[in-house]
Amino acid sequence: MAAAFEPVLTKNVGHPEALALQGYKRGGGYEGLRKALGMQPDEIIEAVKASGLRGRGGAGFSAGLKWSFIPKGNDKPKYLVCNADESEPGTFKDRLLMEHDPHQLIEGCAICCWAVGAATCYIYIRGEYTKAAWILERALAEAYEAGILGRSVLGSKFALDMWVHRGAGAYICGEETGMLESLEGKRGQPRVKPPFPALVGAFGAPTVINNVETLCNVPHIVTRGADWFKSIGTNEKNTGPKLYAISGHVERPGTYELPIGIPFRELLETAGGMYRRGNLKAYIPGGASAPILTAEHVDLPMDFDSLAKAGSMLGSAAVIVLDDQTCMVRSVARLAKFFNHESCGQCTPCREGTNWMELLLDRLEHGQGREVDAALLLSICKNVAGNSLCALGDAAVGPVKSLVERFPEEIEQHVRERACPFPPRRYFHDAA
C-alpha cells in the first residue's frame, strides 16, 4: 500500500535543514559520492544499469545504458547536462527536488560525472525557476567551499566543475538537443539525430543528458545497491521510487513519491480523491503530451510499459485529472494552444500542424466546427506523428488524437449544437 512506502527522493522535503550542506550530510548526504569515488567508473555504470533506472524526464530510456554510450578515454572533454527545464504542463516534481534538496541533485550529478568521465556539469534550469536556481547556486557555492566540487572532489584526483545555466522560457529546450543548442547560446531548435549527444553533444563533445529526478536516484543506487532499487516497482523494467505530480480536479494536488507502477486509483486516493467529490471523466497520465485515458483505465498501473500498452505513456508522470463537468474539447484546445506556442518553428509538420490543430479545436470549441473536422484532425495527426524532426510533433498529437478517438460524441455535440455543451464554469464566486 502506498502509504507504507518510505520516501527516498523526497525524504528531505519538509526538512529545511537539509538545504544546507551540514544538514544534508547529517542525513547521510555525499556518502554515495564518497563511495562512488572508491569505485571504478564502469562499476557505477554497471550498477545503474543493473538497477533498471529509466529516465524520469519522459522518454524512459535506461540511464545506465545512456552513460555507457559515452566514449572512454580522456582525449576529449565530456559533459553532463542536467535537464532541469521542467516545462511539461502538469509537471512540478523536479522543482520540488531542487527547492528542497539541492545537494541530492548535486551529489547525483557528481557521481554521474565521475562515472562517465565528465569534468563539467551544467544544470540547465528553466528561466522561470528563479527560486530553485538561487537555491542551487547557494548549494553549489557551499559544495565548492567544502571541497565537494572543484579541483579535487572530496580530496580525490577527480576535478569537477558544476554550474547552473538558466534558460529563458521555451518548452522545447527540454528536448535534449534543443537544450544543447540553448546551452550553446542559440535558439533552442532541436538538432537532427544522429549524431546523438553521447557522441556529439554540448560544444561538439560527448554529453550525457539526464533529468533531475533521474540523477537524484543515483546516490541512493550507489549507497543502497541495485538490488534494493529493483525491489521497488512493478517488474524488472519498471523499478525504483517515482515522483507522481498530480493536479487538476483532485482534492490534494501535489507531488507524491510512490513505488513506480502504483495503480492510478491508489494515486488518486493518495491525492485525496476527486475535487469536490466530482466524478472522474478522464486523466492524462504523463504530462500534456500523453494521450488521454478515461475512467475505464482507473486501475492501470502507472509505469512505463503498462501505460504504453494502454496507448498512453508515463512521460514525466505528471497526472492531470479531469472531472465530468469538464469540456474535453476546451481542455485539449488549451493543450493544442500550448504546443502551437512552443513549437520551435523549424520543421514543417510541427510548425504548421500544431497551428492548424489549434485553429480547428478553437473553432470547434466556439461552435463553428464542421462535421469533417474530427476526421481532419486525425489526418493532421497522422501527418505530424513520426514525421517531425523532434518529439514535440508527436507530443502535440497525443492529446488531440486521443480526444478524437475517445471522445467522438463530445466533438459531435459541439458541431451539432453549434456551441460548447458545457456551461462556463466558475471556480470563484467573488471574482470578476
Place this chain on the structure above:
Amino acid sequence: MPKVTINDRTVDVEPGTNLVQAALKTGIQIPHYCYHPRLSIVGQCRMCLVKIEGMPKLQAGCSTLVMKDGMVVRTDLPEVREAQAGMMEFLLINHPLDCPICDQAGECGLQDYAFKHGVAFSRFQFEDKRTYPGRERIPLGPNVVLNMNRCIQCTRCVRFTQEVSQTGSLGFFNRGARTEIGTFPGKPLDDDLASCVVDICPVGALTSTRFRFAERVFYLDKKPSLCTGCEVGCNITIEHRRGQIKRYKPRFNPDVNDYWMCDYGRATFERYRQLPRLATPRAPSSHGENGGAQPTGWREALDALARGLRQRGREGPVAFLGSGFLTNEEAYLFAALADLLGTPHRSVPVDLGRPRTIPNLKGGITGREYAPNRRGAELAGLAAREGGLGAADLLDGDAAARCAALVVCDSDFGAAAHRPEFVERLRRAPFLAVFGWADTPLARAADVALPVAHHAEKDGTFVNVEWRVQRFARAFPPPAQVRTGVEALSDLLSRFDARWGGHDAGRVFDRLARENPAFATLSWEELPATGALLNVPEAATPPAVGIAAEEDL
C-alpha cells in the same frame, strides 16, 4: 565504398553520403527544400522523408548518411508518398496564391513539388491565411526583397549568411508558426554575395531587386557562359529574351565559383544596355575628304584599316592596346597582327578595384581586376615587351603622339576609354583604330571604328586568376552589322596574308594550343566543362597594369 539500394537500384557511394545525393546517383530525385549541398544539414522541411528497411519511422533523406553496406531505401511506397503529400499540404495551407504576380513562378519549388507530390485541393478552410502584414516587400538590402508571406522557413538563406558569406546578416526570428527571417535594423544584407540567397530560396520569398517583374522566367532562354566582371571567371547562365539579357545566374562549377557569384558580376550585363552600341563600321570616306569617320560597310572599313596600318607602319611605330575583355582567341589574332607589323608595342590594361572573394570548397577565389581575361590576353601574345610602348606610356604619358598609329581593341577596355583626358591622350596618335561593341568616347574619336560582338554574342575562352582556361559559347547572335572579334580580325589579317582567312574561335584556340606550351595538350573540342588549369610558371605572371581606382567605375 558502401553500397546502398534505393528502389531496387544499388549504387556505391562515398561513406558519409546522404540519401538525397545517393539517390541522385541512381537517377532518383528525393524532393527537398531545406537541404543544400553547401549548407549545414538541418532536416527541417521534412520533404525528403524516405523509408529505410528496419526503421519504424520514415527518415529524412538529407540527414541520413550511408556509412556502411546494406542500407535498403524506398522512396516509392504509399506511406512515403502520403508523407510527402502531407508536407506539401502543410507548406501550402498558408502560402499565398499569388503565383501570377510572383517572380518565382516557373522555377518555384512549391509549384514543382505541388504538381509532383501534392494534392489538388485544400482542406484548410479558414477565412484567412497566415500573413505578415507589412512584410510583403521588405528590402533586405539593395539587391534583395523579402516577401514573408511566401516564405516556407527552410532557412537556407539564414544558413548561407552564417556559413558561406559569413556575414550573419540574416536571422531566424520568433517561434512556431510565427517564425520569420529578416535582418537586424541598420544591418542590411549588402555584402558581395547577397543575391545568392535569391538563388537558393526555393520559393518566391526572396527576389532580386534588379529582376523583379523584369520577365516571366518561362520566357527566358538560358545559355551557359562566363561572367566578365573580374578574373575569377564565375560560371554563369545568361538568361535572355530575344537578345535582351534579363539576368545572370551562377552556374555550378566546384573548381571555380561553386554555386555562387557576386552581386557586382550579376549587374555587369547592364553595361550592354547602358552604353550606346557601336552598330556599324566607321571609316574615313574613300573619296579622301576630311570628314572624319563615316558609317560604311565592313569591307570598306577593313580595307581602310589595312591600308592605314601599311602606310603608317612605314612612318613610325604602331602600338596595340589590348583589353582584359578580349577572348584568348581575339587576343591571339590581335597579337598576330602586331607580329605581322613587327611591332613590340603591345599591352593589356585593366582597371583594379576592391577585391571580391567567391567561396568554394578550397576556400575561394579572389578577383581584383575589372576584366575577365587579362592573363589570357597576355599569354596569347599581348604581354608587354621590353622596350615596347605599354599601357602606362600611352595612358599616362604622351606615347601615342610618338606613334604613327594606334589600334585599340576594345572600345570599353576600362575607365580610360570614357574619360576625356585619356581619350585625348590616345587620340594624339596620327591614326587611331578602335574595335568594340560600345560606342564609347574613344570609339567616337577613332579614324576607323569596327563594331564587334560583346561576350554574350561570341564564342571564346578566358583564363582566370588561377590560370584556369574556360570556354564559353555565344548566347545569341550579334546584331546585323556586328561581327565577332575573331571574324573581324581574321578578315583583317587575311588582307596581309591570305592564310589567316576564315578562322573561327575553335581553330584559333587549337592553333594557340599548338604554339603555346601553357596550353599544351588542350583542344577546343575537348576542353572540360569545368575548365583546365594551364601550365604557367609562377615567374611568368606579371602583375596587372592598373589604371583606375574602383570609384571610377
Place this chain on the structure above:
Amino acid sequence: MSEPQPKAAPPRLSDAGRAELDTLRSRYPTTEAVLIPALHIAQREWGGWLPDEAIEAVAAELDLPPAKVYGVVTFYDLFHQHPVGRHRIRVCTNLSCQLRGADEIVELLHQELGVGEDEVTPDGRCSYVHFECLGSCDTAPMMMVDDDYHENLTPQRVRRVLKELK
C-alpha cells in the same frame, strides 16, 4: 522600437554587468554560450525589456551578428521586445491551472489593472500576460510576479498582491 527609454540607457552593459559576464565566460568553452545569461543581464539593465540598442550592446560584447542575437531574443518567452511594467505578472493558464480557475484570474487582472494583456498600466507599475505552465500545478491557480510565485490564488489574494506592488 519607438517607445522612449525609462531612463537614459547606456549604449553598452554597465561595468557591473560586464564583470558578471566575465565571471560567466570562464565557465564555458565558447563565448556564444554566455549569450542567454548576457541577455538576462541586459534585460535587467534596460528596465525589463530589450530594445534594439540592448541587443546591439550584447552583440558587440560577444562579437556576434545582431541578427543572430535578435533571433535568440525572439525565441524565448522571458525576453521582451516591448516595454513592460515595473512589475511583470505572468499567470499560468495551462490545463492544470485552467481546471482550477486560471481564466478567472486573468479576467480579474484585466478588471483590476484596467489594461489588456501585455499592456503597461498608465502609471508604469504593472503589465500582465497569460503564460504557459510554470510548474506549480499543485498550487493552481498561480501567478508569477517578477521572480516570485504566488500560489493557490483566490480573487482576494490577487487583490492583496496587486495592492503591495509599488
